[in-house]
Amino acid sequence: MDTYAFSDQAVADVFSSYPESAALKLLALRHLLLQTADSVVGLDNVTETLKWGEPSYLCPTGSTVRMDWKPKSPEHYALYFHCQTTLVETFRELYRDELEFDGKRAILFHLKAQLPTTAVAHCIELALSYHHRKRLPLLGAFQEV
Template identity: 50%
Template sequence: MIEQSSRQATIAAPPRPQTVHTLLTPCLDLSCAATVAGSVRCWFVDPQPGNSYTGAMTPFQSQAVAAKFASYPPEAREALLALREIAWETARSMPEVGGIEETLKWGEPAYGTKSKVGSTVRMDWKTRAPGSYALYFNCQTDLVETFRTLFPNDFVFEGNRALVFRLGETIPADSVAFCMAAAFSYHLNKKKQRSSAPRRSGR
């Protein structure tokens, strides 16, 4: 749960996994016997040397999303998989939002709340900027403006819609988790703010 007052905000950070695993690439065959309830649970080890992923992999929910991640260059894929796992861990720490679902939106991996109480988060790497990747938020919200105030030194900002990361640099996981939590509870928090605002008495 997020509490904001005078642009101050706190969030209980999701548990940080400690185990380092070899980076896994999803098996894209959804007819595979290892596939359960429509989630991709079959994996093979990425043969690229030096690839690693911190934490257990959350299974993909669709072949389209799995294929999108498989299409990224190895370094970009590793970084985006780390962002993806932060999204899942953050959502699991927020039962009040009712869980998230993973889809492609505008061709990019997207994470939105099933209950529609949040604002969708997207992530992507693009060939026109091969040295970086980004986490995208709805530009019609004040989310990125808030992040710019709270975390001026943690991110590179792209207008009012994105946090930009450089490949090879450490992801500020706790700050990213806060930003994702703010998005996943965006409409819920706005509703709470409206209901708690003092009412003007009529004459």
């Protein structure tokens, strides 16, 4: 399914450590993130690494995006954002009826639910281009920057 090879063996090892149901969902989320970055002009040079033991994606134009599954919440997996940005606040304004949030830091997904790819791809795009958007209303969600 995934055409994006891991560039960091430590990241690959984390994905292989997840239970199969979580790993499949997180691999799909990883694919969506990398595919979104590839499709948006200016989102070059996405680096895949570990931060706090979690797969993390950095781009010079944006804010770090992390993803993880945790045993203490086995029915969920999440996409994490820097809590001192306006990212999750903006996502909540845009997608309050489509996405579930954890405070100011994450979008939560249920393992048994389908990934809402259109909304999540838009959130990823806004996060990875955050430095160009942070002063725009709703992060310039409906305009090119």
